[in-house]
Amino acid sequence: DTAVSQTPKYLVTQMGNDKSIKCEQNLGHDTMYWYKQDSKKFLKIMFSYNNKELIINETVPNRFSPKSPDKAHLNLHINSLELGDSAVYFCASSWDREGEQYFGPGTRLTVT
Amino acid sequence: SQQGEEDPQALSIQEGENATMNCSYKTSINNLQWYRQNSGRGLVHLILIRSNEREKHSGRLRVTLDTSKKSSSLLITASRAADTASYFCATQTGANNLFFGTGTRLTVIP
Numbered sequence: 001d002t003a004v005s006q007t008p009k010y011l012v013t014q015m016g017n018d019k020s021i022k023c024e025q026n027l028g029h030d031t032m033y034w035y036k037q038d039s040k041k042f043l044k045i046m047f048s049y050n051n052k053e054l055i056i057n058e059t060v061p062n063r064f065s066p067k068s069p070d071k072a073h074l075n076l077h078i079n080s081l082e083l084g085d086s087a088v089y090f091c092a093s094s095w096d097r098e099g100e101q102y103f104g105p106g107t108r109l110t111v112t
Numbered sequence: 113s114q115q116g117e118e119d120p121q122a123l124s125i126q127e128g129e130n131a132t133m134n135c136s137y138k139t140s141i142n143n144l145q146w147y148r149q150n151s152g153r154g155l156v157h158l159i160l161i162r163s164n165e166r167e168k169h170s171g172r173l174r175v176t177l178d179t180s181k182k183s184s185s186l187l188i189t190a191s192r193a194a195d196t197a198s199y200f201c202a203t204q205t206g207a208n209n210l211f212f213g214t215g216t217r218l219t220v221i222p
Contacts, residue, residue, distance in 0.1 A: 098204060103154035103156070105154045106152075
């Protein structure tokens with residue numbers, strides 16, 4: 001009964017490739033998020049998505065694009081991968097835009 | 113930047129001792145949250161304290177909030193080896209994004 005799931009858990013790819021990470025939540029939450037955690041464990045919000053409203057962090061390159069086919073899914077597509085994109089990416093969800101968030105297990109992306 | 117900072121960056125204690133972690137932030141907030149992250153895992157929500165609250169308890173956890181000093185502390189009493197993890201504070205202003213601190217790495221020695 002995983003609440004927030006992500007696939008794949010590990011992703012190794014070469015520079016220049018395009019890849020996607022999938023996220024699903026079965027909690028009935030209205031809001032979903034993508035975070036990036038760097039090698040120093042610093043966790044930074046990339047996107048939040050609430051009832052078809054997308055809030056983009058201005059520092060995120062436009063190579064990153066979230067796609068939400070429905071309320072339970074928020075996928076992350078990355079174009080033209082760069083070495084600096086290597087990190088752990090976490091999906092999360094919450095009932096609304098204020099309050100506790102539930103995190104997925106993370107996807108470790110390694111770009112070679 | 114709204115990023116918080118935890119202090120200390122790393123803490124090592126014996127099992128049974130209490131662990132105190134501090135968090136400082138820069139802007140006015142609606143709430144402050146504490147999360148735990150075990151190695152290689154996602155974050156788990158521990159406790160949320162609102163700006164009009166000063167103290168909150170949950171089991172062995174005690175959180176305080178001082179909005180005048182823009183700081184919070186997390187106390188874990190009677191620590192266990194299973195408490196070994198990284199602990200993050202996160203601040204939220206209204207219906208906006210969470211901004212996480214830099215984390216405290218806690219090691220509880222059996």
